[in-house]
Amino acid sequence: MEEELMQIKNSAVSMIIEATDQKELEEIKLQFLGRSGKLTLTLKEIVKVPVERRAAVGQLANEVKRVIEETIKNHESRIKNQESKTKIEKIDVTNPGIKPDIGRLHPLTQVLYEVVDIFKQIGFQVADGPEIETDHYNFEVLNIHKDHPARDTQQTLYLDTRGSKSDPGKIILRTHGSNMQGRIMETTRPPVRAIYPGKVFRYEQVDVSHGFEFWQLEGLAVDKNLTLTDLFGTMSYVIKEFFGLDTKVKFVSHNFPFTEPSAETYMSCTVCKGKGCSFCKHSGWVEILGCGMIHPNVLKAVGYDSQKVSGFAWGMGFSRMVTLKYQMDDLRLLTNPDLRILEQF
Ligand SMILES: [Zn+2]
Structure with a gap:
């Protein structure tokens, strides 16, 4: 048992x-x-x-x-x-798959490519230069000498050069893309047509329309017999190509130390089409760039003969172009890494 x-x-x-x-x-x-x-x-x-x-x-x-x-x-x-x-x-192969997130270009980059293409079509080359710059190229070459009042308008960030070979106060973060004017002209003989987009830096209080770092798209053209009409024609063409042929452009006399004569350029507001809204402070116009004929002193400083050649230069608030294109009301959105913002472009 x-x-x-x-x-x-x-x-x-x-x-x-x-x-x-x-x-x-x-x-x-x-x-x-x-x-x-x-x-x-x-x-x-x-x-x-x-x-x-x-x-x-x-x-x-x-x-x-x-x-x-x-x-x-x-x-x-x-x-x-x-x-x-x-x-x-167990995997059901007939189930729809998980869609991976697709990366895309930042709105700044998208607009940059678009604007650069417009300039390329009319014969401009693209140049790149240093963001850490010397006082010489940022100011001196551009007819903004030491003690010039124009320096006050550009809140400059100076680098601490203690312990280096550079003299104190001589190394800065470029306050505008115009630092490239001297660099390009010194190394190139006319005719020259160049654009140089890039970041610039200023010691500014940050708010919806100001940043301590923002993008500019500057450029210049130097050749025989270039006149103010060439400058106005070029600027109007680029603005209309980018924002639409029905965009109105106007030039208002201004003063810059490195151009003479100089003009501020305005375009009709993209939000209200010129009727007036809070975006354009009810004027119907928004400022888009500053420009002018290159000052003879600047041409001389880079070794050009100002009797034989003339040229024009401009600086576009590139970050502003992007906010105008997408009708953003806050410049800071362009440097915000939040995907909920970036996924909209
Ligand atoms: Zn408006």
Whole structure:
């Protein structure tokens, strides 16, 4: 009898641990523990065992039953675990996939490419230059000598040059893209047509229309017989190409130390189309760039003969062009890395 019980236990356990699903396990359970199961039938035979051994056999039978039940329980939870894992790993290939986020160009870069293309079509080359600049190229070459009042209008950031070979106050962050005028003209003989977009820096209080770093797109052209009409024609052409042919452009006399004569350039407001709104301070016009004929002193400073050649130069508030194009009311949005803003472009 004891031997029979041990055989039942062994065969039950080996069958249980090989079972692969719940259904199979139920069948095994029925086969051993069911009403006419092997163990149940054997237990009924216990009465036939001599009395002196009956207690011991009964104990063994209970132990066998316990082991079978426990093994079934353990294996059952193992099967359940396995089933849930398999469910997770199952891939339905007919499901639509997860769309990856697609990167795109920053609005500044998009507009930059667009404007650069317009200038390229009329023969301008693109130049790049240093953001850390010397006082010489940022001011001196441009007829803005030491103590010139125009320096006050450009809140300059000076670099701490202690411990370096540079003289104190001579190394700055460029306050305008015009630092490239001297650099280009010194190394190029006329005729020259170049644009130089880039970041400039000023010590400004940051608000919706001012930043301490912003983009400018400056440029120049030097050739024989260039006149103010060439400058106005070029500026009008670029503005209309970029903002639309129905954009109105006007030039208002101004003063810059490095150009003579000089003009501020305004275009009709892109938001209200010239009718007047808060964006244009109800004037219908927004300032877009400053320009003028290059001052003879600047031409002389770079070694050009101001009697033989003339030229014009301009500086566009490039960040402003972007805000005007997309009708943004806050310049700071252009330097905000928030994807909720950037995803709109
Ligand atoms: Zn307006």
